Amino acid sequence: xxxxxxxxxxxxxxxxxxxxxxxxxxxxxxxxxxxxxxxxxxxxxxxxxxxxxxxxxxxxxxxxxxxxxxxxxxxxxxxxxxxxxxxxxxxxxxxxxxxxxxxxxxxxxxxxxxxxxxxxxxxxxxxxxxxxxxxxxxxxxxxxxxxxxxxxxxxxxxxxxxxxxxxxxxxxxxxxxxxxxxxxxxxxxxxxxxxxxxxxxxxxxxxxxxxxxxxxxxxxxxxxxxxxxxxxxxxxxxxxxxxxxxxxxxxxxxxxxxxxxxxxxxxxxxxxxxxxxxxxxxxxxxxxxxxxxxxxxxxxxxxxxxxxxxxxxxxxxxxxxxxxxxxxxxxxxxxxxxxxxxxxxxxxxxxxxxxxxxxxxxxxxxxxxxxxxxxxxxxxxxxxxxxxxxxxxxxxxxxxxxxxxxxxxxxxxxxxxxxxxxxx
Amino acid sequence: xxxxxxxxxxxxxxxxxxxxxxxxxxxxxxxxxxxxxxxxxxxxxxxxxxxxxxxxxxxxxxxxxxxxxxxxxxxxxxxxxxxxxxxxxxxxxxxxxxxxxxxxxxxxxxxxxxxxxxxxxxxxxxxxxxxxxxxxxxxxxxxxxxxxxxxxxxxxxxxxx
Numbered sequence: 126x127x128x129x130x131x132x133x134x135x136x137x138x139x140x141x142x143x144x145x146x147x148x149x150x151x152x153x154x155x156x157x158x159x160x161x162x163x164x165x166x167x168x169x170x171x172x173x174x175x176x177x178x179x180x181x182x183x184x185x186x187x188x189x190x191x192x193x194x195x196x197x198x199x200x201x202x203x204x205x206x207x208x209x210x211x212x213x214x215x216x217x218x219x220x221x222x223x224x225x226x227x228x229x230x231x232x233x234x235x236x237x238x239x240x241x242x243x244x245x246x247x248x249x250x251x252x253x254x255x256x257x258x259x260x261x262x263x264x265x266x267x268x269x270x271x272x273x274x275x276x277x278x279x280x281x282x283x284x285x286x287x288x289x290x291x292x293x294x295x296x297x298x299x300x301x302x303x304x305x306x307x308x309x310x311x312x313x314x315x316x317x318x319x320x321x322x323x324x325x326x327x328x329x330x331x332x333x334x335x336x337x338x339x340x341x342x343x344x345x346x347x348x349x350x351x352x353x354x355x356x357x358x359x360x361x362x363x364x365x366x367x368x369x370x371x372x373x374x375x376x377x378x379x380x381x382x383x384x385x386x387x388x389x390x391x392x393x394x395x396x397x398x399x400x401x402x403x404x405x406x407x408x409x410x411x412x413x414x415x416x417x418x419x420x421x422x423x424x425x426x427x428x429x430x431x432x433x434x435x436x437x438x439x440x441x442x443x444x445x446x447x448x449x450x451x452x453x454x455x456x457x458x459x460x461x462x463x464x465x466x467x468x469x470x471x472x473x474x475x476x477x478x479x480x481x482x483x484x485x486x487x488x489x490x491x492x493x494x495x496x497x498x499x500x501x502x503x504x505x506x507x508x509x510x511x512x513x514x515x516x517x518x519x520x521x522x523x524x525x526x527x528x529x530x531x532x533x534x535x536x537x538x539x540x541x542x543x544x545x546x547x548x549x
Numbered sequence: 550x551x552x553x554x555x556x557x558x559x560x561x562x563x564x565x566x567x568x569x570x571x572x573x574x575x576x577x578x579x580x581x582x583x584x585x586x587x588x589x590x591x592x593x594x595x596x597x598x599x600x601x602x603x604x605x606x607x608x609x610x611x612x613x614x615x616x617x618x619x620x621x622x623x624x625x626x627x628x629x630x631x632x633x634x635x636x637x638x639x640x641x642x643x644x645x646x647x648x649x650x651x652x653x654x655x656x657x658x659x660x661x662x663x664x665x666x667x668x669x670x671x672x673x674x675x676x677x678x679x680x681x682x683x684x685x686x687x688x689x690x691x692x693x694x695x696x697x698x699x700x701x702x703x704x705x706x707x708x709x710x
Contacts, residue, residue, distance in 0.1 A: 142639070145602060147698075149609075150694075150698055153613075154691050154694060154695065156613060157691060158691055160617070162617065164616045164617055164621055164624075165613050165616050165617065166691070166694060167616055167621040167622075167624055167625045167675050167678060168612060168613065168616050168624060168625060168628045169694055170625050170670075170671050170674050170675060170678075171625055171626075171628045171629035171632060171667055171671045172628070172632065173694075173697070173698065173701065174629075174666070174667035174670050174671055175629070175632050175633075175636075175663055175664065175667050176701065177701055178662075178663045178666045178667055179663045182659055182662075182663065216655075218652055218655060218656055218659070220643075234647055236646065236647045237647050237649060238643065238644055238647050238648075238649045238652040238653075239649060239651075239652060240649070240651045240652045240655045271636075271656060271659035271660045271662075271663050272636055272660065272663065273639075273643075
């Protein structure tokens with residue numbers, strides 16, 4: 126719940142109708158002059174009187190607006206309820222127009238003609254279908270004389286931002302192949318033996334080992350007590366890179382849909398990785414470049430979701446700069462590097478392949494041409510496929526059509542290789 | 550808010566005014582005056598306010614002709630009636646997108662008050678000027694009215710802030 130009480134600015138101006146009244150009067154004067162007859166001048170009398178008396182009714186009111194928004198952030202597809210409270214020091218006929226930068230207004234209207242006598246409340250709901258930042262306000266209040274020849278515009282209220290976070294997808298089954306692991310227990314196979322599920326090896330029994338870990342077959346074969354060892358599962362660091370640049374091949378709507386899919390995927394991966402206790406960082410390349418150092422917890426998830434909500438297609442700097450300069454700074458060697466890119470340019474693939482020896486690289490490529498027909502799209506898809514094949518030799522590549530289940534695409538790409546040094 | 554009945558009333562009054570002005574007028578002027586009801590009604594119903602300006606412009610030749618041929622006082626009163634009806638139609642047009650009964654009622658009262666005050670003064674002023682008209686040089690009258698209009702504009706701007 127947020128409430129905004131606001132400063133205001135006001136301006137008075139002649140309306141289009143006021144100018145028409147003036148033109149009518151001048152036209153009648155000219156007609157009288159042209160006809161050399163004063164009789165048409167009589168018609169100017171009611172025009173002037175109506176305008177004059179109307180000005181007497183010009184309101185003298187002080188206005189205030191308060192806004193309440195029920196939520197400051199929503200997930201794409203949810204609604205926000207907005208309540209405007211208009212207060213006036215004197216009865217006034219006002220036109221209220223609120224600004225809503227995105228989404229569709231449902232249940233109520235953001236515009237109203239209102240008789241404000243003391244206080245008047247207006248309420249409406251905005252359906253926010255797409256990820257982004259929705260700006261509400263400022264409110265424009267228009268007061269005028271009864272004939273609306275003059276109008277006084279009040280612009281009240283601060284702009285309230287509602288963050289529309291990306292929808293989450295099912296992002297299971299991707300698996301992580303990082304060989305760098307931290308000290309905390311997690312879900313990534315480490316190079317050490319310890320608690321876990323994967324088999325690591327067999328060693329001689331030592332005092333303190335649990336009896337249930339005794340390998341009876343090996344014990345019978347070797348004649349001394351042997352126990353099974355498991356691979357220790359620990360947390361790792363992950364850096365998610367979202368590429369929303371170089372989308373010139375697509376029209377604006379297609380580019381936005383693709384970036385929405387990328388943001389949803391990145392948000393889902395971040396949630397999943399953070400829940401498992403890993404540290405997650407983010408690099409986004411769109412209209413604005415932004416990066417977040419890997420960190421744990423809910424605060425980091427919130428920062429990632431807000432960054433993804435603001436992501437818009439564009440290209441202020443090439444991606445290879447971000448990858449070559451930022452990755453060594455943000456990510457420890459052999460940690461998990463996840464690139465979400467449509468792979469529309471060879472230099473992006475080259476930059477990623479340069480990182481492959483140093484990190485466990487996973488590339489998820491949403492296909493922007495899925496379901497499209499035509500020779501041009503076909504050629505672009507062939508180019509993209511060849512880049513994927515080239516990249517597939519050095520890292521894992523998941524070809525994903527937005528809208529289709531990601532786990533299925535991940536299964537096609539196979540499991541990650543076990544970390545170097547693991548005996549399994 | 551139902552706007553059909555108020556629009557019908559305004560349109561019927563406009564037709565009556567057009568019929569009164571068309572008596573003795575040349576056919577093109579009379580036809581334009583009568584047909585002006587169509588844009589007026591459509592504008593009031595759909596909220597297309599430029600159509601109202603078109604309707605008024607179509608009515609204007611009949612009003613000017615009435616002032617030239619008949620009584621000045623009656624022509625001025627007809628002009629006042631046309632302005633009043635056009636204002637009501639404009640109010641309905643503005644309320645088409647965001648209807649609010651309270652707003653429309655209050656605005657109608659205020660427009661009617663403005664029209665009533667104008668009616669009183671117009672009737673008096675035009676009745677007096679009927680005697681003066683044959684004696685008054687049109688150039689002097691135009692200069693006088695222009696000065697008055699500029700003064701009124703300046704006054705209104707000052708009031709508006």
